[in-house]
Amino acid sequence: MKHYDNVIIFDHPLIRHKIAILRDEKTSMKEFRELIEEITTLMTYESLHDGVPTVKKIVKTPLEECEQTVVADNAIAIVPILRAGLGMVNGIHVLFPGARVGHIGMYRDEETLEPKEYYCKLPDGIEDKLVLVVDPMLATGGSACDAIALLKKRGCKNIKFMAIIGAPEGVSKVAEAHPDVNVYVSTLDRQLNEHGYILPGLGDAGDRLFGTK
DSSP states (O other): OOOOTTEEEOOOHHHHHHHHHHHOTTSOHHHHHHHHHHHHHHHHHHHTTTOOOEEEEEEEOSSOEEEEEEEOTTOEEEEEEETTTHHHHHHHHTTOTTOEEOEEEEEEOTTTOOEEEEEEEOOTTGGGSEEEEEOSEESSSHHHHHHHHHHHHTTOOEEEEEEEEEOHHHHHHHHHHOTTSEEEEEEEOSEEOTTSOEESOOSOHHHHHHTOO
């Protein structure tokens, strides 16, 4: 895959360790869900070190007052792509419990592999927030591209996309379609198969999260 300035592939030993367990077909639904959340928390920490809206605040310690930097109120919105993206929301809420959550529903046409939108509900004022679009799997890239385009139509200007596992085809598609959006991926897998699933991947993330296999 060619290099893109807006694509960041993490190379963190703790994330690699958790992804190895995540891939294992023997990993239980409970552990799978917990791992998705833990990896998302690590990704959020890494991806927002230089991009969180902050303000100055006076804090009174037991000894004196001092000026501190804090995250601005209502500065962040989380937008999972339904349904698997729901599994990543709590991982971000660990760090930003006050973040508002919107939802974009997409399903993939099994014949064309193209995404179809069926639901969209976004927080008021989302156009002024840092928007974190999340989906565990970045496969063909169609759903991610369409979700980002929808948010841009709603006026969003500060968008980041996070996926736990990406295929080169999907990463390239999003990077080229939205060069102004940083794409964060924990690991880049080999390729897609003829059905649009990532190889080696981990199967269907939604089924493994919610027990609907």
